[in-house]
Amino acid sequence: MTSDGVVIIGAGQAGFQVAASLRMEGYAGPITLIGDEPNLPYQRPPLSKGFIAGKQEIEATALRPFAFYATHRIDLLTGVKVTEIDRVSRRVVLASGRAIPYHALVLAVGARNRTLPVKGAELDGVCYLRTDAEAVDIRQRLEQARDVAVIGGGFIGLELAAAARTLGKSVRVLEVQSRLMPRVVSPILSDFYRDVHSSHGVHVSLGVVLSEIAGHKGKVIEVVLSDGSVYPADLILVGIGVVPNMELAHDAGLGVSNGIVVNEKLETEDETVYAIGDCADHPNPFANPSAGGRVRIESVQNAVDQAKCIAAAIVGRAENYRAVPWFWTDQFDIKLQMAGLSGGSAHVVKRGEPESRKFSVFYFRDGQLAAVDSVNRPGDHLSARKLIGAGIAITPEQAADPNVDLKALGH
């Protein structure tokens, strides 16, 4: 056996899971896990939830303690940048010049935040959230802040808005679309969440365009909208989506599109190179086939399940990736759980009423159940994972009828 092992670029949730799953699968070769951030691999979801709200400390986000990596013979390189993938000689080259050979290479390189393209975006007090360091910075700034403007009414923006409001700040959410979370949820949920945030005292401005951030002595003081309205803000939290990190793959001659392009086995066009997690543009059996059936998904579930899929492949059990997508978001005391992918769903029915704060929305695409979003209804969510995963037929009438037992249908 050669000393070439598995090299994983990216030490986020996906990269970490590949290393952990390889050892669980009994892989005995060298594993090198390379991350460009300085700390131990950690979970990102709590950063915009429990951590910002002050309910959790930053060290509690570590996926595993330091000792785990030595115990499992995982060579963890933190704060290290990869500069090149040499596919001909199968090595990755680090910024230091060191080269590490591989027989399988995993690109779990993630994504980075899209930045605001407006005047004043460089001012002190304009913050983005992706890393633990950014979360710590935002939490510290929140202690002093009075007026918080959140740019973007998506998951991250709304979670941050809820956390800031819970800390007693004056909070205004600015969303360019006419409703909240417009990319992923139905208007029923958008309206519900607008009401939830409003009832907690968050100001929600929809259909508004930020034109400028005004500052004084280098610090933000207000946001200016295209309709001329001006709101004071001493802290601006930006959550306007991400851009996948594709440069390394592109430079190595691999195909990129809405991410690093992979097939149903999560292999790039070079079968020794995989791409998984936030950066992977992959065919997904639950995606809208009319839109090409390909997606890039930013979630823990996607990161973990894709990691397990390729860890199994590396030890000789290659299978197509076909895990049901699921996701959750916590805002105030409300948990939204999502199963499936709703893209392309023309028919939507409710089960339960939003007023009760316990309801689900079922999305049908070409007559088939495509996705279910559940608010405080964990039973519906878990049934949905099963129904969607197994492709069990259910009609919109059954979905909307609270007397129909979803669990029984799933068996």
Place this chain on the structure above:
Amino acid sequence: MSLFGKKQTETASVTYISDAGETHQVAVPIGDSVMEGAIKNGIDGIVAECGGACQCATCHVYVDEAFLGLLKPIQEDEDEMLNTTASERRPNSRLSCQIPVTKELDGLIVRTPPTQQ
């Protein structure tokens, strides 16, 4: 062991027994969950894929009967999640991320199932 300088905190003893009978007794800070106690101490029988959000069922444990009555009752989301565990659900099944360690739980014994996934 922690990389981060942690201030002195009160702890309670928790014993984790694997399906193979391997025993780990650790001091878990009051307020941490039984899941966190396992993860921070390198106990492999608990996986905790979702990080303690009650979104997966990979921190499943069987709680020693003597301590069952001292736990906070199961909430709806944990109850639903427990129906999806990889190893069989028993009357003493709990998700360890939903058990905050308290002084009263000092000496707690949990057994990890044969598999979490």
